[in-house]
Amino acid sequence: MHTPEDELAAVWRAIGGVVDPEIPVVSVVELGIVRGVERVADAWEVTVTPTYSGCPATRVIEDDIRMAIAAVAGERARVVTALAPAWTTDWIAPEGLAKLRAAGIAPPGAAASHDLPVTARAVTFGRPRPAVACPNCGSLRTAELARFGSTVCKAQYRCADCLEPFDYFKPH
């Protein structure tokens, strides 16, 4: 007999197999965008928060989650979007950070240090940016090439030691 707890665990496992289509080395659970799974009447309701407002992967992720649940539970699944609290890279699980690094993407540092108070404060030039370690050789002698990389969540960097260009997942 399956207990409700078993079913819930199976649904979580199924969602854990859904990867971010733009960074297919990490699952949506490791990315920290799955905020909750609940049984609501005859359907599983999964609450997802988007990484960035304009992330084009959002729709694909919703479809993939629905299909993954249907495969194990054979039931209806709904994906609801929650904007608040806003997603932060601090929610990426430790194993997710390790997988990013292994895939050649420098994982984000703590986002809290990047945050400004919400009161009116303007951003001025020359705010110091923390050093980013090269995911290839570990060197801290790296430089930013562009604020935006292959996706909106990443910046482009280059290592001065091993000369590899790489993506940096920005603290957000």
Added chain:
Amino acid sequence: MPGHGQLFDYLLRLGDNGLVLAQRLGEWVGKGPVLEEDIASTNVGLDLLGQARLWLAYAGEVEARDGKPGRSEDQLAYLRDSAGYRNLLLVEQPNGNYADTIARQFLFDQWHVLLLGQLTLSRDERIAGIAAKAVKEARYHVERSTDWVVRLGDGTELSHGRMQAAIDALWMYTGEMFAVDATERALVDTGIAADAAALEPHWRSAVQAAFDEATLAVPTDSWMQGTRERGGKQGAHTEHLSHMLAVMQSLPRAHPNAQW
């Protein structure tokens, strides 16, 4: 209490700024000055488009509160003429050369990040939620555009001249960002909208700091467009917007309800 119509109008202002600027940035796709910038401006546009969708979807829901058929985000984007748009005059200005594009972005970003910061404190939870999401994105935008203002301003004689000319040309559209009309006033008084007028000193000090670094001169204030309750926020636009919309809306207008 302000009516639903005022809230609807305010949400259009927020959404249309993002939508129109995103479309402008999209015009650079495939012809950015360098590959990294092509990608960066597109990514900024993508963020702004995502934010616009959130604002416009909410606007459509608010519109339905009065028993009207609330429009979807697509209907709002594709089926309004320029007079129905509520964006700032600044964001609809043409791309020009890259200094023009950067100047427009910088003047807007410095304002946008302040506005969104204030909107995170809105008593309307939906507005506060969208703003909390968007402000994190806007911080990256303003870092990038500020970097470019400094790089071009404190660059070669040619880049400096173009950057200064771009700032001088766009300056008359900046006053509108801080002009509070009756619609906004009613929403500010009830804690829903941000008081744009209060942002101006902060914006000016940030702009001044960047221009000092960039060896650029802050233009002398003269006539400001759209500040007398007759500007982009009230639907009175420069001629550039209707040309832009003609391109942006051509497919859904020619093929209503097309799916892709």
